[in-house]
Amino acid sequence: xxxxxxxxxxxxxxxxxxxxxxxxxxxxxxxxxxxxxxxxxxxxxxxxxxxxxxxxxxxxxxxxxxxxxxxxxxxxxxxxxxxxxxxxxxxxxxxxxxxxxxxxxxxxxxxxxxxxxxxxxxxxxxxxxxxxxxxxxxxxxxxxxxxxxxxxxxxxxxxxxxxxxxxxxxxxxxxxxxxxxxxxxxxxxxxxxxxxxxxxxxxxxxxxxxxxxxxxxxxxxxxxxxxxxxxxxxxxxxxxxxxxxxxxxxxxxxxxxxxxxxxxxxxxxxxxxxxxxxxxxxxxxxxxxxxxxxxxxxxxxxxxxxxxxxxxxxxxxxxxxxxxxxxxxxxxxxxxxxxxxxxxxxxxxxxxxxxxxxxxxxxxxxxxxxxxxxxxxxxxxxxxxxxxxxxxxxxxxxxxxxxxxxxxxxxxxxxxxxxxxxxxxxxxxxxxxxxxxxxxxxxxxxxxxxxxxxxxxxxxxxxxxxxxxxxxxxxxxxxxxxxxxxxxxxxxxxxxxxxxxxxxxxxxxxxxxxxxxxxxxxxxxxxxxxxxxxxxxxxxxxxxxxxxxxxxxxxxxxxxxxxxxxxxxxxxxxxxxxxxxxxxxxxxxxxxxxxxxxxxxxxxxxxxxxxxxxxxxxxxxxxxxxxxxxxxxxxxxxxxxxxxxxxxxxxxxxxxxxxxxxx
Amino acid sequence: xxxxxxxxxxxxxxxxxxxxxxxxxxxxxxxxxxxxxxxxxxxxxxxxxxxxxxxxxxxxxxxxxxxxxxxxxxxxxxxxxxxxxxxxxxxxxxxxxxxxxxxxxxxxxxxxxxxxxxxxxxxxxxxxxxxxxxxxxxxxxxxxxxxxxxxxxxxxxxxxxxxxxxxxxxxxxxxxx
Numbered sequence: 001x002x003x004x005x006x007x008x009x010x011x012x013x014x015x016x017x018x019x020x021x022x023x024x025x026x027x028x029x030x031x032x033x034x035x036x037x038x039x040x041x042x043x044x045x046x047x048x049x050x051x052x053x054x055x056x057x058x059x060x061x062x063x064x065x066x067x068x069x070x071x072x073x074x075x076x077x078x079x080x081x082x083x084x085x086x087x088x089x090x091x092x093x094x095x096x097x098x099x100x101x102x103x104x105x106x107x108x109x110x111x112x113x114x115x116x117x118x119x120x121x122x123x124x125x126x127x128x129x130x131x132x133x134x135x136x137x138x139x140x141x142x143x144x145x146x147x148x149x150x151x152x153x154x155x156x157x158x159x160x161x162x163x164x165x166x167x168x169x170x171x172x173x174x175x176x177x178x179x180x181x182x183x184x185x186x187x188x189x190x191x192x193x194x195x196x197x198x199x200x201x202x203x204x205x206x207x208x209x210x211x212x213x214x215x216x217x218x219x220x221x222x223x224x225x226x227x228x229x230x231x232x233x234x235x236x237x238x239x240x241x242x243x244x245x246x247x248x249x250x251x252x253x254x255x256x257x258x259x260x261x262x263x264x265x266x267x268x269x270x271x272x273x274x275x276x277x278x279x280x281x282x283x284x285x286x287x288x289x290x291x292x293x294x295x296x297x298x299x300x301x302x303x304x305x306x307x308x309x310x311x312x313x314x315x316x317x318x319x320x321x322x323x324x325x326x327x328x329x330x331x332x333x334x335x336x337x338x339x340x341x342x343x344x345x346x347x348x349x350x351x352x353x354x355x356x357x358x359x360x361x362x363x364x365x366x367x368x369x370x371x372x373x374x375x376x377x378x379x380x381x382x383x384x385x386x387x388x389x390x391x392x393x394x395x396x397x398x399x400x401x402x403x404x405x406x407x408x409x410x411x412x413x414x415x416x417x418x419x420x421x422x423x424x425x426x427x428x429x430x431x432x433x434x435x436x437x438x439x440x441x442x443x444x445x446x447x448x449x450x451x452x453x454x455x456x457x458x459x460x461x462x463x464x465x466x467x468x469x470x471x472x473x474x475x476x477x478x479x480x481x482x483x484x485x486x487x488x489x490x491x492x493x494x495x496x497x498x499x500x501x502x503x504x505x506x507x508x509x510x511x512x513x514x515x516x517x518x519x520x521x522x523x524x525x526x527x528x529x530x531x532x533x534x535x536x537x538x539x540x541x542x543x544x545x546x547x548x549x550x551x552x553x554x555x556x557x558x559x560x561x562x563x564x565x566x567x568x569x570x571x572x573x574x575x576x577x578x579x580x581x582x583x584x585x586x587x588x589x590x591x592x593x594x595x596x597x598x599x600x601x602x603x604x605x606x607x608x609x610x611x612x613x614x615x616x617x618x619x620x621x622x623x624x625x626x627x628x629x630x631x632x633x634x635x636x637x638x639x640x641x642x643x644x645x646x647x648x649x650x651x652x653x654x655x656x657x658x659x660x661x662x663x
Numbered sequence: 664x665x666x667x668x669x670x671x672x673x674x675x676x677x678x679x680x681x682x683x684x685x686x687x688x689x690x691x692x693x694x695x696x697x698x699x700x701x702x703x704x705x706x707x708x709x710x711x712x713x714x715x716x717x718x719x720x721x722x723x724x725x726x727x728x729x730x731x732x733x734x735x736x737x738x739x740x741x742x743x744x745x746x747x748x749x750x751x752x753x754x755x756x757x758x759x760x761x762x763x764x765x766x767x768x769x770x771x772x773x774x775x776x777x778x779x780x781x782x783x784x785x786x787x788x789x790x791x792x793x794x795x796x797x798x799x800x801x802x803x804x805x806x807x808x809x810x811x812x813x814x815x816x817x818x819x820x821x822x823x824x825x826x827x828x829x830x831x832x833x834x835x836x837x838x839x840x
Binding site for chain 1: 737789
């Protein structure tokens, strides 16, 4: 019965989405208020129906209802409850349903929290959200129905891929989708603005919280995925330039660019066309990412073969959404006139530079990701573009970006005094020299790029701190007055400082862990020791144990520091029965200064075990940095100007997306 | 309309055309195995106990087309294709060799005893080294080997009816049938 309720709700949601995608749009064109108002109730109804469908599928998973094909293919009665639930979105059909549900959630949030939006703008935004929903619901209902029945029902399910049975990956897709789908709101605002032919600072202020929320979630989602790769895949890597990762990184780069260019629209009424284009691109890349990953076209083109109807639909939908919006852009954008003028060296100039680097980076990654398809199409050769390409193209763009990032916040609007700025960052250079000295003293050696990275880290940290201290006049006035300034500083300024410090932390984590990692791969017998990164790892032995739905080999390593017992780690090697698969569970001891990372492998038949031991300096800072960026985004979101209807302006924005998306 | 406002649309159109081409004209089931048409890697493996003789590279160069089936007792999908392999053995058309992948000798022997042994030779790849040389990335996989021991084709996952009729049998029976 649950399956039928779910299926019926989905069809109902589709009908509502069709109405939501048309009536308010027509109403806005005719200035018909009831028709425009319909958008709000439709968003609410759509949220309810899709929620019902989502709950129905979740119930089916929790109850292990194997008469539903999707549950039988992806779940198993012995699976722990957490993975029964996360199994809902651990497959093609379910993940699309999650996508649609988050889309409906955002539509509902715009309807509920966008109270101060002009009727016509709000109606158009909701209508476009509805149209996106139509596309996805059609896709779900006609090609990827999660509620399809199977007769006879199998005795037990096939189980979820064991690599996905992991807490990190259980929460990775929801956050990633909150990011991807959050960008749909920005997109809808951009299309609505193109239809109305009007982009102004008020528009930028309405859009900003949604962009911030989407960007923050995307940051966290990507970080969770990379963290998962780090501890689950068992060879200590955390980023592989895999098409799936690229698919999430490209929208992130575009959203980061958008976040910065929208500031120029808001403060200076300039860069409007570009900002609109970025909003379209960011969501297009999200769509491309979702679909390419879901249909597997980039990895292997396999899923298209399994169901050609899906491939055709995906392509048609992409052409309709992306092609349609870019066509609208090419007609409407030329009519929008930019506002404020600015000198090359100015805050605006710095933000343009930021956008240039970020969008070039997104473009290079897109090129690298699509190149294998292009080459296959043109010459029939199969290649895979890997790490060397991405490192060679991404780093030259990322390094100058980080360098300039330190200076940007110092520049004033319109025209900046570069000499004055440079004199303020003198201290940063001293800090760079200090950090380089310490790095050299501690390591004696390392590649040139490593010291360059450490220098960049020091440069960014010091400059960001100086800029923040300057705002609150630290040490230049009484402490109490500095404190008051700090409290009164807009939250968005604190948010920027925190997020930029997050970037610095990531630079430190990447540089130190790449350059100064120590590792040992060897066969160890119980009782043998190995010294890695100044720690002694004693292998105590291994034993075979039984988990809830797997058998595993558990190794035990006692770690000594300076001869004293420090910690004991238990890496595992698991063999799952359904589906049959081996996974490696690395044992990791994270510290501020380094991670200790131990992996146990097969027995060699002579009493020894293949082991891998790593000492990875500062690697946790990569994820700590991402969390700092997320917190920075949250700080900016809580800024007064988004919460309080600014009385001075005729328009105000009172969205609180945190409340909306925290559901 | 200025060209710079059209540029994004034109770029996207180019991408869409190539994706459409890839969707309709490229064969997605083609396996980009680096090893296709390459000679089999050198190896020599001990047999699964009770299922002698063992397996080595020379056996694949016997002058006849052979199948090399990668299996394991822990692999449930292997069970799914097992009847197909037994049928194939009964037909006597082709010799099937079993590469026992990352298994325990006793478990493999028990599995073959329970489910039947379609293989005329077996080899135990305890560490999966030979599997790596063959480019195996999942079990089951089936390699169709030429008379000279070259890899002609590789089937990933259980052999389906369609695989059997369109990929295996035509190669075994020659192009005429």
